[in-house]
Amino acid sequence: MTRTIWWEDNQVKMIDQRILPLEFEILSYNDHHSVAQAIKEMVIRGAPAIGAAAGFGMALAALQSPAADRDSLLIDLTGAKEVLDAARPTAVNLSWATTRILELAQYLVLPCADDIRSAVLAEAQRIADEDVEINQRMGAFGASILPDEVNILTHCNAGALATVDYGTTLGVVRAAAAAGKQVHVWVDETRPRLQGARLTAWELMRDGIPMTLIADNAAGMLMRAGRVDVVLFGADRVAANGDVANKIGSYKLAVLARENGIPCYAVVPTPTIDLALAHGDLIPIEERGWEEVAKVGSEQIAPDGAPVYNPAFDVTPHRYLTGIITEEGICYPPFTVSLRRAVAAAEARRGDGATR
Ligand code: MRU
Secondary structure, eight states: OSSSEEEETEEEEEEOOOTTTTTOOOEEEEEEEHHHHHHHHHHOHHHHHHHHHHHHHHHHHHHOOOBBHHHHHHHHHHHHHHHHHOOOOOOTTHOOOHHHHHHHHOOOOBBBBHHHHHHHHHHHHHHHHHHHHHHHHHHHHHHTTTTTEEEEOOOOOOGGGSSSSSSSSHHHHHHHHTTTEEEEEEEEEETTTTHHHIIHHHHHHHHTTEEEEGGGHHHHHHHHTOOOOOEEEEEEETTTOOOOEEEHHHHHHHHHHHHOOOOEEEEEEEGGGTTOOSSSSGGGOBBBBTHHHEEEEEESOOOOOOOOBBBBBEEEOOOGEEEETTTTTEOSSSHHHHHHHHHHHHHHHTEEEOOO
């Protein structure tokens, strides 16, 4: 498969995830406003993928800016960052990527606006390439702790489609399968937008990895019956204490896993860790439109006018997590210490100072 998002001919290209698996279409974008709109509408979704989109959005803003000098270009980039950061509130990867690019542009001692434009694009490309590398490293760490025969339960889509390629949670699954482990995945359908049924099932079937699609409500019954060995899910933002914000329903899975003595891990690239937030209750939770709940696909199933509450994410308190799998190794409690170490190791690997 092609990457989820890439740069080509001075445009950003993305797979349209709203219509998978029934249709496969690539969309092209040439300004940062339309990239922000694509993130809002979930043409592209998943925390690392929208981080990469925001990075390329900054590159488009640099390219489109009429600025002839450094200071004017920085003003335009600052404006673009505000637009992109506002697209979705929970995934910190978005502002992590725009901050990284803006700070690079600010600290460069290049007087010429065109040189800054080139550097911004190169950094956006680096963010995308690094994401794939991070996922492969994380996959290897995650696979190493799985038994040789394993039934994994996943939620939402934390696969290649949620990243630039390979995936976080599905990266662990792919690495385990490649290492010869007998992997079977229980795929939560993930109401309301059905990322599990539409995207995770599609990815696993294309790779020939054994999977079974389940209604979200079947997870507890399967755990109690001893048919789940480990729960793995991704994250949109992890607070400094290890509390994890992820797709709505993740919290319920973690509590059920604890009740049934099943290990539960979040699979988290370090750009998703927000050390600036002490705990998960400080993470902004996106609320989305009524129609996602009141309809299935385009068909309305609830009575006209039924009041709807549609939080897109929930927070799993860190005490329910066995560990957090990162590209720098597996973090165990106390997460306040292990996460800080992982972030520092990642920054050292990139050879940069902290961007946050
Ligand atoms: O609303 P979505 O589809 O963007 O939510 C995605 C998730 O919750 C993923 O689990 C998370 O972003 C991690 S993706 C590697």
